Amino acid sequence: MIDWDNLRFFLTAVRAGNYTAAAKRLRVDRTTVGRRLERLEHQAGVPLFEQGEEGYHPTAAGRRVLGVADQIEALIAGLGTDLSGESEAExxxxxxxxxxxxxxxxxxxxxxxxxxxxxxxxxxxxxxxxxxxxxxxxxxxxxxxxxxxxxxxxxxxxxxxxxxxxxxxxxxxxxxxxxxxxxxxxxxxxxxxxxxxxxxxxxxxxxxxxxxxxxxxxxxxxxxxxxxxxxxxxxxxxxxxxxxxxxxxxxxxxxxxxxxxxxxxxxxxxxxxxxxxxxxxxxxxxxxxxx
Structure with a gap:
């Protein structure tokens, strides 16, 4: 079963561009980000990143995972807004x-x-x-x-x-x-x-x-x-x-x-x-x- 928290780390890493920047956004150390992404790939059973001319990019499977994770995040964000009101959001x-x-x-x-x-x-x-x-x-x-x-x-x-x-x-x-x-x-x-x-x-x-x-x-x-x-x-x-x-x-x-x-x-x-x-x-x- 894929863990949402690992998906959240994956989303942040892709948006930030590298583990170091993702760790800063997530307020954890870089090792934790790497460990979470390794765990996610193990849960998914396929590689989620590949190296290209311009650095690391999501694989085809990684893009599918990102699409689902993006939808989940949007739903969670919307639920939070509905329950607490935007004025109270971080x-x-x-x-x-x-x-x-x-x-x-x-x-x-x-x-x-x-x-x-x-x-x-x-x-x-x-x-x-x-x-x-x-x-x-x-x-x-x-x-x-x-x-x-x-x-x-x-x-x-x-x-x-x-x-x-x-x-x-x-x-x-x-x-x-x-x-x-x-x-x-x-x-x-x-x-x-x-x-x-x-x-x-x-x-x-x-x-x-x-x-x-x-x-x-x-x-x-x-x-x-x-x-x-x-x-x-x-x-x-x-x-x-x-x-x-x-x-x-x-x-x-x-x-x-x-x-x-x-x-x-x-x-x-x-x-x-x-x-x-x-x-x-x-x-x-x-x-x-x-x-």
């Missing part, structure tokens, strides 16, 4: 990697999530490659700008983010409305920037375009355009809602990129991760719809 931490191109634009939605789920504490970090942070287990969830979804990841597509050129009312009053883009000064991406989408926007420019400033972050780009330093390519879902900005170029369809919430495809989601994805996906989608 606080869990969820690590989120957010694409640097997004800055703090989705902070209102993240704050609303935290108010709705006070027992899930978010640890948020901006990252040039949040999808890699998920793959390497630096976080549980990535808010990523990717097309297509990278290998080893799964998740929810929120929508497509697009860009267009914008300038402030004050800048256009000084330079003139309705001019060709080449007649404006542009805020461009510094060569040192790690913001990939900003570099992509720069590809549409010819060498003779006039540059008013170079920046290396999304907040600096947006604020520079708002303050009248020059025109710049901004996310339409953000810039269209800023009263003192006007579009100065058509929408560039080819510059669209997918916004996804992603997790590892070989790791069952724990309850905080499952709650975050089911709650945040509609919040983010609504933000894009009504922007």
């Amino acid at each position: 606080q869990a931490e969820l690590r989120i990697a957010i694409a640097t191109e997004l800055g703090s634009e989705f902070l209102p939605e993240l704050a609303a999530f935290s108010r709705s789920h006070p027992n899930i504490r978010l640890r948020m970090n901006t990252s040039g490659e949040p999808e890699d942070d998920v793959i390497t287990r630096k976080c549980e969830v990535g808010l990523c700008l990717v097309d297509p979804i990278p290998r080893h990841l799964r998740g929810t597509r929120i929508g497509t983010l697009r860009q267009a050129g914008y300038a402030s009312h004050a800048y256009l009053e000084a330079r003139g409305h309705g001019l060709p883009p080449q007649e404006y000064e542009w805020v461009r991406c510094a060569s040192s920037s790690r913001v990939r989408a900003m570099k992509q926007w720069d590809d549409i420019f010819c060498r003779t375009i006039r540059v008013s400033a170079y920046v290396d972050s999304w907040p600096a780009l947006k604020q520079s355009v708002e303050q009248g330093l020059g025109a710049g390519f901004l996310w339409t879902f953000v810039a269209d809602s800023i009263a003192n900005l006007d579009r100065v170029t058509p929408l560039h369809e080819e510059l669209g990129t997918g916004l996804h919430l992603l997790v590892r495809d070989d790791v069952p989601m724990d309850q905080p991760t499952r709650t975050f994805l089911s709650d945040m996906a509609p919040r983010l989608s609504q933000r894009l719809t009504y922007a």
Whole structure:
């Protein structure tokens, strides 16, 4: 007979990525984790882990065991919530990697999530490659700008983010409305920037375009355009809602990129991760719809 406690150790080990990290989460020593997993494999009668190019992964049998263990855990968590109420549950931490191109634009939605789920504490970090942070287990969830979804990841597509050129009312009053883009000064991406989408926007420019400033972050780009330093390519879902900005170029369809919430495809989601994805996906989608 398979013991649930051994399954719990197995789930934690797969989510954590190694015995040492699992031991820390479970508040036991590493030897205990190894012993529990050996006992589980003995009870199952088949190997549950195999070694690949990127470390240890669950075998086909291990994935089946994980699927069942994940369902059991969800049922137990739901029962605990029903009996004691979420307000009394133990606080869990969820690590989120957010694409640097997004800055703090989705902070209102993240704050609303935290108010709705006070027992899930978010640890948020901006990252040039949040999808890699998920793959390497630096976080549980990535808010990523990717097309297509990278290998080893799964998740929810929120929508497509697009860009267009914008300038402030004050800048256009000084330079003139309705001019060709080449007649404006542009805020461009510094060569040192790690913001990939900003570099992509720069590809549409010819060498003779006039540059008013170079920046290396999304907040600096947006604020520079708002303050009248020059025109710049901004996310339409953000810039269209800023009263003192006007579009100065058509929408560039080819510059669209997918916004996804992603997790590892070989790791069952724990309850905080499952709650975050089911709650945040509609919040983010609504933000894009009504922007």
